[in-house]
Amino acid sequence: MFKIGIIGCGNMGEALIKGFIEKGGINSTDIIVSDIDSERVKQIVNRYNVAGTESNRKVVELSQIIILSVKPKDLESTLAPLKDLFNDRKILISVLAGVKIDRIKMITGKKIPVVRVMPNTPALIGEGAVGISFDSLIDEEKKDQIINLFSSMGLIVVVDESLMDAVTGLSGSGPAYVFTFIDALAQGGVKCGLTYKEALDLAVQTVIGSAMLIKETGEHPSVLRDRVTSPGGTTIYGLHALEKGSFRDSVINAVETATKRSKELSK
Ligand SMILES: NC(=O)c1ccc[n+]([C@@H]2O[C@H](COP(=O)([O-])OP(=O)(O)OC[C@H]3O[C@@H](n4cnc5c(N)ncnc54)[C@H](OP(=O)(O)O)[C@@H]3O)[C@@H](O)[C@H]2O)c1
Structure with missing residues (x-):
């Protein structure tokens, strides 16, 4: 057996x-x-x-x-x-x-x-x-x-x-969202003068490192974010640009829409 x-x-x-x-x-x-x-x-x-x-x-x-x-x-x-x-x-x-x-x-x-x-x-x-x-x-x-x-x-x-269905909408489809985010980060780097290779290496490691930091410290992501956001510094300017582009809203919508689609498909 x-x-x-x-x-x-x-x-x-x-x-x-x-x-x-x-x-x-x-x-x-x-x-x-x-x-x-x-x-x-x-x-x-x-x-x-x-x-x-x-x-x-x-x-x-x-x-x-x-x-x-x-x-x-x-x-x-x-x-x-x-x-x-x-x-x-x-x-x-x-x-x-x-x-x-x-x-x-x-x-x-x-x-x-x-x-x-x-x-x-x-x-x-x-x-x-x-x-x-x-x-x-x-x-x-x-x-x-x-x-x-x-x-x-x-x-x-x-x-x-x-x-x-929520698992499918978040972690099942999630790698595609993250791949898109990483590609966009790298393209941002290219726009600012890095080669795509340099930019992609930096983007991938930034995502791995940030995820590991959440996992290993057990800190809430917003606490870690606030620690790197100094008054009047570069990060708050970047974060503001993300907010203007409805970044959080888009990500929440992505999970919700994919979850709905998973429900439809499993009927
Ligand atoms: N890949 C992922 O990341 C992922 C993530 C979550 C869930 N899944 C699920 O995992 C399942 C498999 O996905 P996969 O990507 O591994 O698909 P896949 O590469 O197409 O593998 C399925 C295998 O099963 C064979 N097969 C088909 N009919 C069979 C039968 N009657 N008896 C024995 N073998 C048969 C297929 O042969 P033929 O190619 O000759 O038809 C193929 O080799 C899917 O249901 C998918 O929803 C996959």
């Missing part, structure tokens, strides 16, 4: 395998994977020394925890043929964006324990922000086991499933 079975070895499937082995304390021999593409299975088996098969049924039969990592459009065609294999001793984990736990249970037609996980793209390098929702059939011990497992992908926040 394998501890973990992964169905779908694309970007996210591979990130999961890598994270579990390199940071999650899972032996490669405890993982079995499948993908519709046999070449992809071979590649993953060679790369990570896990067991591999083209049969999704084998993965469900032989695993305690089954992680579904196909695109949402392939959910029904992947899961429906496997439904007779699930039981209440197996845990099904879905990383599919916008797919509700109820929909998964409906497809399997059974009262099986289901967990919904929403990683973001930095999870691909172990620096993700990961939202997790458990259904009521998962006991505390299993919850801890699953949280430990996914900690290999980054920071975990456990939320009620009703807040998964």
Whole structure:
């Protein structure tokens, strides 16, 4: 019996395998994977020394925890043929964006324990922000086991499933907002005479360093901001320009609008 079975070895499937082995304390021999593409299975088996098969049924039969990592459009065609294999001793984990736990249970037609996980793209390098929702059939011990497992992908926040759309609007879509901010910072530097390379290096490190400072000091962001904002200095002039451009308003709107869109898509 394998501890973990992964169905779908694309970007996210591979990130999961890598994270579990390199940071999650899972032996490669405890993982079995499948993908519709046999070449992809071979590649993953060679790369990570896990067991591999083209049969999704084998993965469900032989695993305690089954992680579904196909695109949402392939959910029904992947899961429906496997439904007779699930039981209440197996845990099904879905990383599919916008797919509700109820929909998964409906497809399997059974009262099986289901967990919904929403990683973001930095999870691909172990620096993700990961939202997790458990259904009521998962006991505390299993919850801890699953949280430990996914900690290999980054920071975990456990939320009620009703807040998964907010997680999607903030940390799911968030990397795109941050990439845009970093690019804009760099372009500002270019406008003021730096090369794009110099400006991008400075912008990236400024964002990493500022985020780390919040994390390591535990200070409120506004306290840290006020510390670097001296009277009549450069920073207050820059901040005023951001306010004129409705920066905070735009960011709050971005999260709210993306959350609404996530709700629409998951209907
Ligand atoms: N990438 C992210 O950052 C991210 C973040 C949050 C959530 N997610 C979620 O993660 C899931 C996977 O995303 P991804 O980016 O890894 O997609 P992906 O690269 O397309 O990976 C999905 C893999 O599953 C395979 N597949 C399709 N149907 C299958 C079947 N019936 N049985 C076995 N394998 C099958 C696909 O093969 P083919 O390519 O041949 O179809 C592909 O190799 C999505 O639902 C997405 O919402 C991803």
